[in-house]
Amino acid sequence: MDNRKKEEFAELSKALGHPNRLEIIKILVKLPSDSQCMVGNIVDKLPISQSTVSQHLKILKEAGWIEGKIDGPSVCYCLREGVFNQFTKLLQELQGNYSDINLCKRKN
Amino acid sequence: MDNRKKEEFAELSKALGHPNRLEIIKILVKLPSDSQCMVGNIVDKLPISQSTVSQHLKILKEAGWIEGKIDGPSVCYCLREGVFNQFTKLLQELQGNYSDINLCKRKN
DNA sequence: TGCTATAATCGTCAATAGACGATAAATGAT
DNA sequence: ATCATTTATCGTCTATTGACGATTATAGCA
Numbered sequence: 001m002d003n004r005k006k007e008e009f010a011e012l013s014k015a016l017g018h019p020n021r022l023e024i025i026k027i028l029v030k031l032p033s034d035s036q037c038m039v040g041n042i043v044d045k046l047p048i049s050q051s052t053v054s055q056h057l058k059i060l061k062e063a064g065w066i067e068g069k070i071d072g073p074s075v076c077y078c079l080r081e082g083v084f085n086q087f088t089k090l091l092q093e094l095q096g097n098y099s100d101i102n103l104c105k106r107k108n
Numbered sequence: 109m110d111n112r113k114k115e116e117f118a119e120l121s122k123a124l125g126h127p128n129r130l131e132i133i134k135i136l137v138k139l140p141s142d143s144q145c146m147v148g149n150i151v152d153k154l155p156i157s158q159s160t161v162s163q164h165l166k167i168l169k170e171a172g173w174i175e176g177k178i179d180g181p182s183v184c185y186c187l188r189e190g191v192f193n194q195f196t197k198l199l200q201e202l203q204g205n206y207s208d209i210n211l212c213k214r215k216n
Numbered sequence: 217t218g219c220t221a222t223a224a225t226c227g228t229c230a231a232t233a234g235a236c237g238a239t240a241a242a243t244g245a246t
Numbered sequence: 247a248t249c250a251t252t253t254a255t256c257g258t259c260t261a262t263t264g265a266c267g268a269t270t271a272t273a274g275c276a
Contacts, residue, residue, distance in 0.1 A: 001130075001134065003127075006127050006130050006131070007127060009124075009130060010124070010125050010126055010127045010129075010130050011125070013121045013122070013124035013125040013130075014121070014122065014124075014125025014126070015125075016117075016118070016121035016122075016125075017118050017119070017121040017122025017123075017124075017125045018118055018122070018263095018264085019111075019114050019115060019118045020264090022109075022114050022117060022118050022121075022202065023114070025202060026109065026202060029202065029203060029204050029206040030204065038222080038223090039222075039223055039224095040221095040222070040223085043223095048264090048265070048266090049265075049266060049267080050222090050223075050224095051223090051224080051225080051226095051265085051266070051267075051268090052264070052265055052266070053223095054223060054224055054225080055224095055225095055263090055264075055265085056264090057223095057224095058224085058225095059263095068223095070272090070273090072221095072222090072273060072274065073220090073221055073222050073223080073272070073273040073274060074221080074222050074223070074273090075222080075223060075224090079206070084199075084203050084206065087199070088196075088199065091192075091195070091196065091199070094130065094133060094134060094137065095137060095192050096137050096138065098137040098187070098192065126233090126234085128234095146252085146253095147252075147253060147254095148251095148252070148253085151253095156234090156235075156236090157235075157236060157237080158252090158253075158254095159235085159236070159237075159238090159253090159254080159255080159256095160234070160235055160236070161253095162253065162254055162255080163233090163234075163235085163254095163255095164234090165253095165254095166254085166255095167233095176253095178242090178243095180242095180243060180244070180252090181242065181243040181244060181250095181251060181252050181253080182243090182251085182252055182253075183252080183253060183254090
């Protein structure tokens with residue numbers, strides 16, 4: 001895993017590393033395919049303010065988890081295509097051919 | 109995904125969200141099964157001080173990624189058994205039955 | 217042209233993170 | 247008992263994060 005990938009993976013992981021952002025991802029995953037994913041909908045489902053949600057969305061967008069589509073006066077957010085695959089692949093690459101053989105023998 | 113799992117997943121992700129910590133995980137994964145994984149070995153491979161490495165190890169340990177075994181005057185760190193499986197499962201649970209159908213139709 | 221709705225950005229603040237050197241604690245060797 | 251080695255912790259510092267309310271920007275409507 002080269003440096004670029006390491007940075008990419010670290011940023012994706014870091015973005016995932018907050019309960020409210022995980023919740024946002026969960027909301028987007030669970031959306032029926034024909035429904036809207038406006039910011040307001042997300043704000044309604046989280047116990048934090050609109051501006052804070054907007055910040056979290058920015059972090060998720062910059063990390064590559066989501067995309068925003070302007071739709072009239074509002075913005076529709078959605079998961080970026082293939083991002084789960086991307087993340088899973090990076091995780092597997094980190095894991096390599098690791099097996100439990102590598103574990104320290106535990107005596108304590 | 110209940111709240112407990114969300115916190116657990118967020119902490120694991122957050123711990124992974126730093127290049128130096130990713131590097132530490134990579135070092136532990138790559139270790140030959142019969143070699144030592146002393147802190148000093150890790151310090152030698154990273155461009156940061158011993159105290160900072162120790163902090164990163166603490167974060168990884170508290171998140172559940174690694175374990176430390178005391179071995180004489182030194183400490184041997186290793187991946188916690190099954191942690192990659194745990195993380196992968198949580199990721200899959202987040203992803204649920206998500207498919208690209210949910211993506212916003214992109215026009216912009 | 218205003219007016220409303222929506223979301224992003226700004227400014228602020230407290231808390232956390234990430235780095236360092238110095239020190240402390242624990243073990244093993246002399 | 248002293249000393250060297252190894253690692254954790256402490257104290258400090260700066261930068262970043264996560265939260266908020268207020269403001270700004272943009273689009274659609276009256």
